[in-house]
Amino acid sequence: MLQAIVSGLIVGSIYAIIAQGYYITYITTRTMNFGQGDFLMVGSLLGLTSLTTMMAAGINPLVALLITMIVISGLTAILGWGLERIAIRPLNNNFMSIAWILSTVAVSMMLRNIAMLIWGRNVIPFPSPFGNEVLRFAGVGITMHELFVAVCAILIMACLFIFLKKSMLGKALAAVAFNPDAASLMGINPRMMAILAFALSSVLAGIGGILVGPITNTAFYMGATLGLKAFAAAIIGGLDNPMGILIGGLLLGVIEQVIALGDSAYKDASAFLLILLVLIFMPQGLMGKKVKEKF
Amino acid sequence: MKKWMIYAAIGLALYAVPWIFPNSYYIHMAQGFLYTYIVVVGLNFLVGLSGQLSLGHAGFLAIGGYTIALLTNAGVPFLGGLIAAMVACAIAGAVVAMLSLRAKGPYLAMVTIAFGLLVEIIANRWVDVTGGPAGLYLSDPNLFGFKMGVVEYYWFIALVTILVTVLTDNLFTSRIGRVFRAIGNSEVASATVGVNVRNWKVLAFAISAVIAGIGGALFAFQNAYINSDSFTWDRSILFLIGVIVGGSGTRLGPVIGTVIIFLLPQWVQSLYDYHSLIFGAILLLSLILLPDGIVGGFNRLRHKNKNVKQVTIDNELQKASNQVTWAAERSQTVLNVQKAVMDFGGYRAVDEVDFQLNGPEVRGLIGPNGSGKSTTVNLLTGVYLPTSGNILWKDRDVTSFSPHQMATAGITRTFQNLQLFQELTVVQNVMVGFHLHYRTGFVANLLHTRGFHQEEQRFETEALRLLSFVGLAEKAYEQAGNLSYGEQRLVEIARAMAVKPQLLILDEPAAGASQYEVEKIMKVIRNLKEIGISIILVEHHMEIVMNVCDNITVLDFGKKIAEGDPAHIQNHPHVIEAYLGGEEVTKLVVGK
Numbered sequence: 023m024l025q026a027i028v029s030g031l032i033v034g035s036i037y038a039i040i041a042q043g044y045y046i047t048y049i050t051t052r053t054m055n056f057g058q059g060d061f062l063m064v065g066s067l068l069g070l071t072s073l074t075t076m077m078a079a080g081i082n083p084l085v086a087l088l089i090t091m092i093v094i095s096g097l098t099a100i101l102g103w104g105l106e107r108i109a110i111r112p113l114n115n116n117f118m119s120i121a122w123i124l125s126t127v128a129v130s131m132m133l134r135n136i137a138m139l140i141w142g143r144n145v146i147p148f149p150s151p152f153g154n155e156v157l158r159f160a161g162v163g164i165t166m167h168e169l170f171v172a173v174c175a176i177l178i179m180a181c182l183f184i185f186l187k188k189s190m191l192g193k194a195l196a197a198v199a200f201n202p203d204a205a206s207l208m209g210i211n212p213r214m215m216a217i218l219a220f221a222l223s224s225v226l227a228g229i230g231g232i233l234v235g236p237i238t239n240t241a242f243y244m245g246a247t248l249g250l251k252a253f254a255a256a257i258i259g260g261l262d263n264p265m266g267i268l269i270g271g272l273l274l275g276v277i278e279q280v281i282a283l284g285d286s287a288y289k290d291a292s293a294f295l296l297i298l299l300v301l302i303f304m305p306q307g308l309m310g311k312k313v314k315e316k317f
Numbered sequence: 318m319k320k321w322m323i324y325a326a327i328g329l330a331l332y333a334v335p336w337i338f339p340n341s342y343y344i345h346m347a348q349g350f351l352y353t354y355i356v357v358v359g360l361n362f363l364v365g366l367s368g369q370l371s372l373g374h375a376g377f378l379a380i381g382g383y384t385i386a387l388l389t390n391a392g393v394p395f396l397g398g399l400i401a402a403m404v405a406c407a408i409a410g411a412v413v414a415m416l417s418l419r420a421k422g423p424y425l426a427m428v429t430i431a432f433g434l435l436v437e438i439i440a441n442r443w444v445d446v447t448g449g450p451a452g453l454y455l456s457d458p459n460l461f462g463f464k465m466g467v468v469e470y471y472w473f474i475a476l477v478t479i480l481v482t483v484l485t486d487n488l489f490t491s492r493i494g495r496v497f498r499a500i501g502n503s504e505v506a507s508a509t510v511g512v513n514v515r516n517w518k519v520l521a522f523a524i525s526a527v528i529a530g531i532g533g534a535l536f537a538f539q540n541a542y543i544n545s546d547s548f549t550w551d552r553s554i555l556f557l558i559g560v561i562v563g564g565s566g567t568r569l570g571p572v573i574g575t576v577i578i579f580l581l582p583q584w585v586q587s588l589y590d591y592h593s594l595i596f597g598a599i600l601l602l603s604l605i606l607l608p609d610g611i612v613g614g615f616n617r618l619r620h621k622n623k624n625v626k627q628v629t630i631d632n633e634l635q636k637a638s639n640q641v642t643w644a645a646e647r648s649q650t651v652l653n654v655q656k657a658v659m660d661f662g663g664y665r666a667v668d669e670v671d672f673q674l675n676g677p678e679v680r681g682l683i684g685p686n687g688s689g690k691s692t693t694v695n696l697l698t699g700v701y702l703p704t705s706g707n708i709l710w711k712d713r714d715v716t717s718f719s720p721h722q723m724a725t726a727g728i729t730r731t732f733q734n735l736q737l738f739q740e741l742t743v744v745q746n747v748m749v750g751f752h753l754h755y756r757t758g759f760v761a762n763l764l765h766t767r768g769f770h771q772e773e774q775r776f777e778t779e780a781l782r783l784l785s786f787v788g789l790a791e792k793a794y795e796q797a798g799n800l801s802y803g804e805q806r807l808v809e810i811a812r813a814m815a816v817k818p819q820l821l822i823l824d825e826p827a828a829g830a831s832q833y834e835v836e837k838i839m840k841v842i843r844n845l846k847e848i849g850i851s852i853i854l855v856e857h858h859m860e861i862v863m864n865v866c867d868n869i870t871v872l873d874f875g876k877k878i879a880e881g882d883p884a885h886i887q888n889h890p891h892v893i894e895a896y897l898g899g900e901e902v903t904k905l906v907v908g909k
Contacts (some may be wrong), residue, residue, distance in 0.1 A: 054423060112605045120370050123426060124561055125604045127554055131597035139590065246550065250430060257427045287442040294431035294438075298416055301428055305419035 025162050026279040032168045033237065034275020035175035038268045040230040040252035041259070042182055043223030048261045049199035050212075050219040053110055053122040057130020059249015061101060061224050064133060065094050065231030066240045067141050070148050083151035087232075094228045102224025105129055106217050130245070138242040148235035171233045178229065179268060186264065195219060247290065254297045259307055266309030324483055331475040335468045344471050345539070346583060351471075351478045352535040354575040357559040358485055359528025361574075364557070365566030366494055367521040368501025372426050373413075373433020374529050374556050377406050379440050379548035381530025382537035386453050387446070395458050395538070402534040403527045410526025414519040433553050440545035452544030455537065474535050481528060484763055488524070489568060491762035491769065492748070492755055497521055498566075499738045499749045506736035509698055510816050511724035511753040558596060562603045564610025566740075573611050651675055652697075652820060652851070657706035659692050659875075666692040668875035669706070674820070679842060679852045681866035681883075685895055689875040690855045691733055694824050697853070698730045699723040710820075725753060727819035731809040731826060733855070739798035743789060743808055746797050747780035750815025783811045786844075788837055803830035810841055820851045827858040839865055863887065871895065 040062060044054045055061065069090050076086035109125040152166035186192040197205040198215040206212050230252075238244060251274065259270025274293055282289040300308060334347050360374050384405040385398035393401065417428035440447045447453065458465045458473070465473060488494050499507045500514055500521075508514050537543045555578050563574025577599065582592055607614040652674040659667040667689040674680055682690050695701040697708065699720040708716045710726055718726065738746050755776070761769045784790045787807040792800060797808055806826055813821055826838050835858065842852055842865050856862050862869065862883070869886045871879040873895040879886055886892055 048423070108605075109601060113608075120422075120426070121604050121608065123370070123372070123423075124557065125601055128597040128600035128604070131554075131593040131600075135591060135593035135597065138593075250434065250550075253427065254431070257424060261423060288438070291435055291438045291442075294435045297427055297431045298435075301420050301424060302416055305421070305424060307424070 023280070023283070024160075026283050027276050028162050028164060029168070030276030030279035031272055032164075032171050032275070033234075033279065034255070034272035035172060035179075036230050036234045036237075036271075037248075037252045037255040037274055038271025039175055039178055039226055039233070040248065041256035041267045041271050042179075042264060043226040044253060044256040045261060045264050045267050046186075046195070046226075047216075047219045047223045048256075050195050051110065051216045054126070054253075055102075055105060055130075055220065055223060055227075056123050056126040056253075057105075057133065057245070057249065058223070058227050058252060059245030059247070060130035060133045060137075061098060061227035061245070062231040062234070062248055063137060063240070063242060063245035064101065065098050065228030066148070066235040066244065067137055067146070067231075067242070068097060069094050069228075069232040070146060070235055070240055073151065074149075077151070087151045091229060091232060094232060095225045098224040098228030099221040101228075102221040103217050105224065106220040110216065110220065111213070130249075134242055134245065141242055143242065145239050145241040148240045150236035167236045171237070174229070174233055178226070182226075183264065191218070251293050254293050257297060257307055258300045260309040261307065263307070263309040266307060270308060324479060327482075328475070328479050331479070332472065334475075335471060341467050344467050346580075348467075348471050348474050348535075348539050350575060350579050351474045352532045352539070353556075353559070353579045354571055355478055355481050355535070356529045356532035356556055357563070357571040357574050357578075358481060359525045359532065360556050361560045361563070361565060361567075361571050362485055362488070362497075362528065363521055363525035364560050365564075365570070366489065366501065367497040367518065369414075369417075369518065369521060370426055371413075371429045371522075371525070371553070372557065373429040373431070373436070373550075373553050374525075375548040375550070375552040376413075376433040376436035377409060377526040377529035378533035378536065378552070379436050379545075380409050380526075381406050381533030382543050382547070383440065383447055383453075384530075385534040386455050386537045386543055389455060390453070395460060399531070399534050402530050406526040406530025406533075407523045410523040411519050413526070414522030418515055418518065430550070433550055437545065437548050437550065440548055447545060450545050452542055455541040455543075457541055458538040470538065477531060477535065481531065485528070486568060487763055487765045491765065492752075492757075492773070493759065493762045495741065495745055495749055496752065498741055499746075502738040502740055503736040505700060505720065506732065506738065506812075507749070508720035509700075509724055509729050510750045510812065511721050511729075512749075513721045555596070558600050560610075562599060562607075562610055564612030564614070564616075567610065567612040567616065570610050570612040651709075651711055653707075653709040654697070655707040655709070657693070657696055657708065658704045659689075659696060659701060660704045666875050667696065667703075667872075670872065670875070670877050672870050672877065672880065674851055674853070677846055677849045677851050678867040679846050679854060679865050681862045681869035681886075682853055682855045682872065683857070683862055683869060683886075684872035684878075687874075688872040688895070690872055691824060692875075693872065694730060694822050694853070694855060697723075697822060698728060724816055724818070728822070729813045729816040729818040729820075730822035731806070731813050731824055733824040733828065735802075735805050735809065737797045737805050737808055737812075739796070741797055742794050743797050743800065744777060744780045744784060744793040746808055747783055747811050747815050748776050750812035751776045751779065753816060780811075780815065783814055784808075786814075787811045787841060803834040806830055807834060807837060810838065814841075814845070818850065820853065821845060822853045822855070824855045825857065826854070827856055827861055835861060 040058055043058055048054050072090045072093055073086055076089065077083055105126065109129050110122055113121045113125055150165070150167035152170060155166050156163045157166065157169070186195065194205070194210045195215055195218065197208065197210055198212045202212045234248065252271070255271035255274045256267050258274060259266030259268070274296065277296060278289050278292055281292040335344055338344065338347070356374065356378060360371065363369050363371055381402040384402040388398040388401050389395055413429065413432050417425050420428050441449055443449070444451070458470055460473065496507065496512055496517060500512065500517055504514050536547070559574030559578040560570065562577050563572070564570030585595065588595065603610065609617060654670060654672050656669045656671055657667055658665065658669055670689070670693060682693065684690050692701065696703050699718045699722060702717060706716070707714060710728065713726070715723065715726055723729070738749060741749070755772060757769050757772050781790055781793055784793050787810055789804060789807055789811070792804065797805065800808065806829070810823070810826060827835050830838065839861055842854065845852055854862065854866060866883055868880065868882055870877060871886060871889070871892050878891045878895060879889045881889070
């Protein structure tokens with residue numbers, strides 16, 4: 023049981039990292055990348071390739087990992103910028119408020135197809151740079167990689183919160199979220215902020231991909247479920263509340279692992295059942311803000 | 318009549334397919350095309366008409382497919398199974414709709430995604446019942462003891478397709494379709510003309526689910542085999558691509574959409590590995606370049622060169638328009654607001670406001686910006702539920718009524734921020750206003766009975782009369798969204814009049830209106846009062862307020878600060894202070 027909770031927290035923290043990507047773009051542009059999961063897949067597969075090449079070249083695994091994370095961040099940031107340019111901005115005038123859902127899904131379909139052509143259809147094992155050693159604390163087994171994920175998650179969350187709440191750029195993002203017109207009168211370029219938001223969101227997905235790879239193994243189709251679960255975490259927590267998203271991610275991870283103890287077949291089902299339950303009683307998510315429409 | 322000939326021609330063409338392509342591969346493909354088309358029609362109904370989104374429609378396909386499969390395997394006849402599948406989908410659709418009623422935007426998308434994935438997981442894992450990925454084998458479809466082969470089954474599907482098409486087409490062009498469109502355009506405005514938005518949304522979902530379920534059931538018997546791999550999330554997305562690329566909300570869109578999502582992959586089968594890439598690109602390009610889809614874009618081109626139907630204003634219409642009346646019971650329309658309070662978080666927008674309306678009168682509700690006028694209107698029409706206090710209407714407690722209940726009770730309104738049904742024509746906007754007065758039921762609208770045609774005709778004439786009353790008959794067949802701001806306000810008034818209310822609340826009707834329109838509005842107000850309708854008028858335009866109001870209530874910071882006839886209010890020191898500020902100004906203005 024305790025084991026399940028610990029692994030749940032680890033997986034949940036990855037959900038939370040990916041889900042923060044939804045938060046950032048949602049508050050700045052009221053849109054999200056529905057293909058976040060496939061961006062994660064790209065990060066994961068690219069990360070795997072770069073890691074194995076570098077390790078084969080005899081570079082220290084830790085250094086290789088660090089370089090990989092930096093490279094992937096850069097690449098996914100470019101991907102995020104591209105997404106904003108081709109799938110978000112051109113739709114600004116679309117009569118359908120939901121067009122962005124479909125356009126980002128379209129991009130993700132293309133990415134998935136390209137990934138399949140490059141990396142093939144099979145599951146590729148992603149060896150952790152930390153090896154398979156299992157540490158034991160009070161009967162709970164935890165791999166080095168999981169520990170690394172936990173540390174990364176805490177670091178990323180801390181950086182993100184500081185960035186959003188304290189830095190000038192983070193405040194600019196929040197300003198655009200609150201009132202784009204006023205923000206642009208204050209000299210903030212909302213378009214730049216939208217690009218920044220999508221780049222950041224994609225970087226989070228990319229890093230999430232490197233972290234999750236050794237836990238789930240990698241394949242071109244890995245993104246769909248992970249992206250949806252991260253979305254579920256964001257919805258459960260409340261899309262406009264980063265703290266809620268963190269809690270939603272952890273909650274989802276733990277509940278999944280605990281249910282998997284009983285019947286692993288319904289692990290995935292539990293996530294979606296949880297969403298329905300949360301949304302029935304709290305249509306804004308657990309910690310989302312209620313907005314009263316004005317007429 | 319012409320419509321029926323088109324359907325007959327399509328029916329003949331479908332009937333002839335087995336002779337044109339005497340090859341079981343092509344007939345199989347035709348079957349596939351038709352059931353895919355049916356599902357897309359159902360989804361188009363939901364997305365295009367009522368503006369709701371479903372990212373889990375494959376779930377309904379699965380429910381339809383498994384219901385008929387399990388039932389026929391248990392010995393139920395084919396047709397019985399088909400009907401059971403439809404019922405099961407209707408229930409499932411209604412449940413999903415009820416779950417998603419309070420959710421909006423991405424939250425709503427999530428509910429449908431979760432539903433679709435849950436069904437997929439259950440189909441995949443509940444192997445004892447569904448067979449999971451290994452699948453379920455079925456017997457051949459059997460119609461009243463007659464075993465259908467490939468060709469016969471194709472004809473059966475074609476027959477069902479025609480039926481589905483005709484019936485959804487009928488719904489599109491009936492008041493049912495109009496109400497769905499109205500809800501998609503503005504939920505709150507639909508509610509204030511008496512539409513029970515919640516029930517209608519559930520209905521839309523249920524109809525769409527039933528149609529998808531028919532598709533699923535037909536699919537199940539195509540190969541007499543189904544397994545869980547057919548009902549994935551990707552499939553749901555594919556159907557949605559069909560709707561969007563074809564042209565959501567158009568009637569031909571699903572045909573084009575199905576060609577793209579079903580026939581295209583067959584033509585480029587050799588490129589199987591690139592299918593997602595191709596579909597992704599098609600979807601993205603069509604969203605960017607053709608936001609209304611292929612058919613929608615084509616229609617737009619065509620409409621540019623076409624004149625809209627002209628209305629000839631004959632004398633009779635003109636004469637009738639001068640006396641728009643309805644049998645308003647001249648009963649004492651008494652509104653009694655007692656200590657109404659509305660809190661938003663820590664902010665009290667309306668603070669213990671009391672006021673009474675006795676009999677037909679025009680009551681002005683004025684006050685500086687932010688004084689709680691619009692919030693009061695929202696309370697009176699059921700849009701907001703007061704934090705405390707009571708609202709009595711003809712001695713009935715209506716405090717907790719929702720907007721459509723208020724409309725039924727005889728209270729309706731217009732909106733300060735226009736809430737027209739933009740995509741409908743002007744006359745259709747007004748016809749939605751008659752919602753509470755339609756008598757034909759769902760079946761009459763589905764089948765386009767004689768009663769349906771008569772009723773449509775009658776309300777169209779009445780709507781034209783109302784429009785000619787507000788001076789907009791010439792624009793009756795233009796899209797409401799294309800009218801000028803002031804004209805749109807007049808349409809809103811005509812729509813509210815169609816409700817035939819006993820209390821009409823006008824929220825800043827003259828904002829942005831021209832002098833001509835202001836006169837129109839004053840004429841409307843006076844006329845309504847004459848026939849015994851009470852009016853609450855929220856307005857900044859003092860000329861109107863002072864000229865037409867019998868009494869005026871003044872709000873400031875959520876509190877009532879004055880009440881009385883126009884002369885009294887004009888000289889009331891508190892009112893002047895609220896508008897202009899300070900004692901010194903009061904002295905200057907009043908001269909005391």
